[in-house]
Amino acid sequence: MNETFMKEKPVLPLLLSMALPNVLSMLVNSLYNIVDSLFVARISEDAMTALSLVFPIQNFSNAIAIGFGIGINAMIALYLGAGDSEKAETAATHGFVLSLVHGVVMMVVGIAIMPGFLRRFTQDEALIAAGITYSTIVFLFLVVNMVSLAFEKIFQAVGRMKVSMVALITGCVCNILLDPVLIFGLGPVPAMGIAGAALATGIGQALSVAVYLVVYLRTELPVRLRRRCLRPDAALDGRLYAIGIPAILNLALPSLLVTFLNGLLAAFSQSYVVVLGIYYKLQTFLYLPANGFVQGMRPLIGYNYGAREHARVKKLFQLTLLMSAAIMAAGTVICQFASGQLMGLFTQNPETIAAGQTALRIISIGFVISAVSTTASGALEGLGKGAESLVIALCRYVIFIMPLAALLCNWLGADGVWHAFWLTEVLAAAVSGIVYRRAVTHKK
Template identity: 85%
Template sequence: MNETFMKEKPVLPLLVSMALPNVISMLVNSLYNIVDSLFVARISEDAMTALSLVYPIQNFANAIAIGFGIGINAMIALYLGAGDRKKAETAATHGMALSLMHGILITIVSIVIMPGFLRRFTSDAGLIASGITYSTIVFLFATINMAALAFEKMFQAVGRMKVTMAALIFGCVCNIILDPILIFGLGPVPAMGIAGAALATGIGQLLSLCVYLFVYVRTELPVRLRRSCLRPDAALDGKLYAIGVPAILNLALPSLLVTFLNGLLAGFSQSYVVVLGIYYKLQTFLYLPANGIVQGMRPLIGYNYGAKQHARVKKLYELTLIMSAAIMAAGTVICLFASRPLMQLFTSNPETVAIGQTALRIICLGFVVSAVSTTSSGALEGLGKGAESLVISLCRYIVFIMPLAAVLCHFHGANGVWHAFWITEVLSAIVAYPVYRKAVGKC
């Protein structure tokens, strides 16, 4: 397969062709996240609370998988762009081996720490038991999820976006079908409650991995996993982690933020914790499709940077920013005018619905401007500049929002936390664009 189309095809149709499969797959993934939460919410609001409390650790595990995958993606694309296929295959092989090691460690560590983690936020024995049940099953599939996401980034790096779309959609659709069967029972299948939701998630991840393995075995790719490439290469592994670790931190920082905000909001009412969890489910409908565009951009920027096509790098950034901002503008309108029905999807508790309406209408004020930060961060990762990308994420998830939330909730109650979101996006955008421009200026 000849991947030189990434530096020859006109930029706009190229970006659309690479991004569209990702956007579609991200929308399906968003639908899965929403449907999964809807079924869990039907068990009880306590079950939904348990998921909200587990979310930070689950997100951190996914951050490791996706973040290190970004390192794999970037190195493969950069080496292919420079015409070094052997190095690209070595990056893919080392990346997969290290991903499997990460999965095993995550399974062990996450299961061990979860009981103590949950007790930091609640003393309710039922909530703790539900959280432990859900998280234990989910983390037993961590190695499978790591392998699937490593394959995803490998296929994306060589432009096979339709394969990644098919794998993700297949896994998510199977998950959606299995959710009601395993949670509530059907025929000989017993009702498993929250354990069924976790098992459906794991099976969906396994099926996605099966799709990748089938395509990998049956088709030709510009890069292959080779045993001969497993020889120690500290310099290459260092480059994978130099990009992957900042990307992991970029994706893991929301977990730290949610943990921090849960601590603030729990002091007002458990309903605020539920609303924060619901918001993070709803926002996937916006940020995952926008992230799909960024995923389409990332290997293109890496390949063209490796091929020294800097004018195309600039054009790719600008088009991605415009497309992401358009998605976020649509999300702003939806949250402003449909906040009540959105909250009612997850809860019938009048207090929780009222709190959620207010939260969505305030937080969405920062959606459009957030496109500057997300696009800049993704572009920097594609260029192999993980440290600069991390600076932007630190601004969004720690430097600005944590002190703002703490101060504003002291003066404005829980609503101060919601205002901290949009103020942070404005401040982060002010930082993000100059950071990106400075980094590109060094290209």
Template identity: 75%
Template structure:
């Protein structure tokens, strides 16, 4: 089986065939994130606060899984594009082995640090108890999640996007079905509360992994995981991490940002911490579909770059940018028109709803222009230029937004934090264009 179609088919239909399964799966994943939060919010606001406080560490582990997976994805596709099939098998095998190791270490460390981590943000005994219960269960599945996401990137690297779509949908739908059963104790299931939400998440991840294992064992792929490829290869492993580490940092930076912003907002009221958590749940409904297009673009850019098709690389970047901007424009309109109904999905507290309305209407002003940063960063990762991609993410999540939020917060209160979001996107877009043009 070969995948030369990645450099032969017309660019736009090729990108759409690769991106649409990702967009669909990302929309389903976004729906799961929102539905999961809706069920947790029905427990009480303390449960929602606990979920918001655990989110940064949970996002960090996902960042490690996805970021290192991007390294696997890019290197496998680059090797296949250059006709180096043995190297592609080695990259996939080493990538899976390291992913499993990351899962074991990540699970142990995350569980160990959670008591002190949560204690930095709240002294509420109920919130602390719920946060620890949720985190201990969900982090126990970290190794399963790492394996699932490594398989996802391997399948994407060879153009098998429909498989990754099915695997993600199976996991998310299973999670959505299990949420009310395990949280509220419907039928023969015991009422587990927030522990049920965590267990449903873990079982959903296991279902996705199961799909990949079945498909891998029963079909033929251009790359295979082989025991003979496990021998140490310093050059290959260095290339994996040189792409993967910047990608991990790119995805982990939001966790650092959320932790920083929580510390600013908690000084005013716990309601603002809830608002920030709700915003990040809602924004996944936009950024995950847009990321689905970037995921479809990334292996195509890698393969075509490896094959020397530089004109197609430029076309892929331009089309992805336009499609991402269109998705973000729809999100902007939705936040401006329906900010109150969106907030009421998660909370009925009048003060929280009002604060959330203001936050959504301000933050969404930066959505469209953020497409420049996300597309440029994804394209650079596909080209194997992880450090340049990291520069863009550092601007978005640290260099600009943290000082702006700190200064504006002291001048205008929580509203200043919301304004720091769109201002950061404008500044980061300028940097992104400069970095991308110099790199490519």
């Protein structure tokens, strides 16, 4: 299959053709995240709190799947751009097998640590039980999730964005349809509560894998998973991890941040912990579609860099930044003028709604400027510069926001945590510009 369209097609139509299927699938994924939380919130606010407490570990497992997938994606695109299809297939095969190993390890570790992890934040046995029930079922499907995301990155690396769109949408729609049936019961199906929400998630992931398998087995792809490619290749595996580990840390750092912020906020009121959990559900509706453009850009930048088309690399970055900023600007307007209505979707507690209104209005100040750091991170990963991307992530999730949140909450109470978000985005954007320019200049 000829993939030279990645360096021959005009940049804007090319980026749109690669990004829009991702944006659509990310919008559906965002809708699923919100609908899933809405159904859980209807069980009780305690159930929503349990979901918020489980989020850091669940997000960390997803970070491993997606982050290592970024390494697979980047290596395939770089080798295809350089015309080395054998190496591209080896990268795909090694990446897929290693993803399976990651899934098994995380399943065992995740289930084992959750009881102790939850008890760090609450002594409410009902909350702990709900969190253990939800997380155990979700983690039992971790191998399935790792396979799904490995396939996703392989298909994206070769320009098959529509396949990944169909697979993700199929899984999300299945999840949305199953949520009310499994949570509240319907006909012969018993009401399963929070366990039903977890089971719906796992079944949706399994359905996505089924879509990928059908397409993989029935269509031609420029890379295939081949037994002969399983021979040891320490150098290639090292490159996969050199890109994948920083990407994993990049995506996992929000888990560390949420755990840290939950500790700060719980000292003021449990309502603030709920608000933070709701915020992270709502912000996916902005950051996931924006990430759709980044995902579309990533293999294009890798392929064009491998083909030494540096002018196209620069243009791809600029267009992605512009489109991401436009999405975040729309989100800013919504959060400024409809924050109360958004919070009211998840809770009827007046105290929580009032705190959430304030949080959304303050945090959203930094949405537009955050497009700089998210786009720069994605571009660096596409260029195989995982360490530089990690520097940006550390600034966003550790170096700036944690000290700022701890300091400001002493002066402003819980509101100080919310102000730390937008201040961090301004500082991280400045760092991102410097890091990206230096990395690109060095690569040339």
